[in-house]
Amino acid sequence: MRKLTYFIACSIDGFIGDPDGDASSMFGFVDNDYLEYLKSEYPETIAVLGREALGLQDSPNKHFDTLIQGRASYQLALDAGITSPYGHLREYVASRTLEKSPDAGVEIIADDLVGRVRALKAEDRELGIYLCGGSRIAGELLDEIDELVIKTYPQVYGSGMPMFGAGFAVTDFTLDWVRTFGNGVLVRKYSRKR
Numbered sequence: 602m603r604k605l606t607y608f609i610a611c612s613i614d615g616f617i618g619d620p621d622g623d624a625s626s627m628f629g630f631v632d633n634d635y636l637e638y639l640k641s642e643y644p645e646t647i648a649v650l651g652r653e654a655l656g657l658q659d660s661p662n663k664h665f666d667t668l669i670q671g672r673a674s675y676q677l678a679l680d681a682g683i684t685s686p687y688g689h690l691r692e693y694v695a696s697r698t699l700e701k702s703p704d705a706g707v708e709i710i711a712d713d714l715v716g717r718v719r720a721l722k723a724e725d726r727e728l729g730i731y732l733c734g735g736s737r738i739a740g741e742l743l744d745e746i747d748e749l750v751i752k753t754y755p756q757v758y759g760s761g762m763p764m765f766g767a768g769f770a771v772t773d774f775t776l777d778w779v780r781t782f783g784n785g786v787l788v789r790k791y792s793r794k795r
């Protein structure tokens with residue numbers, strides 16, 4: 602089975618954005634050292650406009666070849682006039698309201714989200730699945746998540762959009778590694794204890 606990895610940016614206190622999901626206060630931490638790390642280790646997690654600006658158009662995918670995100674997260678790209686924000690990946694958007702996909706490269710999942718994700722995980726492919734967020738879809742898919750890659754920025758939000766829009770339940774993970782940066786950013790990788 603290939604893995605579903607929630608790769609996400611958050612505050613020290615575990616919020617992925619302000620109450621509306623805006624995480625722009627974190628952008629200032631993307632300095633040269635950290636950007637070089639993202640470019641070399643996780644180039645496929647950079648959306649198309651960023652890849653163009655950074656000259657990464659031909660950069661091979663290293664961890665993921667498939668992406669899944671909720672419609673609210675995808676809406677940010679649509680609002681910017683971009684219908685395929687991660688065209689270098691197979692893109693899936695969960696939505697019950699988008700009746701037709703605005704892009705031939707983006708497939709809408711309207712029904713049986715968990716079943717569709719299980720089918721994607723069962724595919725015989727080398728690279729894994731990037732769960733891009735946001736909070737609500739991550740909460741719905743928590744039982745299916747195999748790995749977390751959490752980029753923590755040295756800020757406390759106090760309140761905001763939680764990493765998981767889910768009810769209380771304890772789910773155990775094992776810490777695989779931590780990478781620290783001089784500007785206070787941490788990247789932590791966890792694997793699900795099954």
Ligand SMILES: NC(=O)c1ccc[n+]([C@@H]2O[C@H](COP(=O)([O-])OP(=O)(O)OC[C@H]3O[C@@H](n4cnc5c(N)ncnc54)[C@H](OP(=O)(O)O)[C@@H]3O)[C@@H](O)[C@H]2O)c1
Pocket residue numbers: 608609610611617618621622623624670671672673674675677695696697698699710711712713714733734735736737738739741762766
């Ligand atoms: N910090 C980060 O790294 C990061 C990363 C990604 C996103 N974000 C932020 O997260 C925010 C959005 O998060 P969110 O929690 O509001 O929304 P979301 O999880 O991105 O999307 C929720 C939408 O997904 C669809 N959906 C959810 N469950 C479904 C199911 N079982 N079947 C079919 N469709 C389903 C629904 O779309 P319909 O309403 O169309 O039915 C629902 O409204 C954005 O503001 C974004 O900035 C932050």
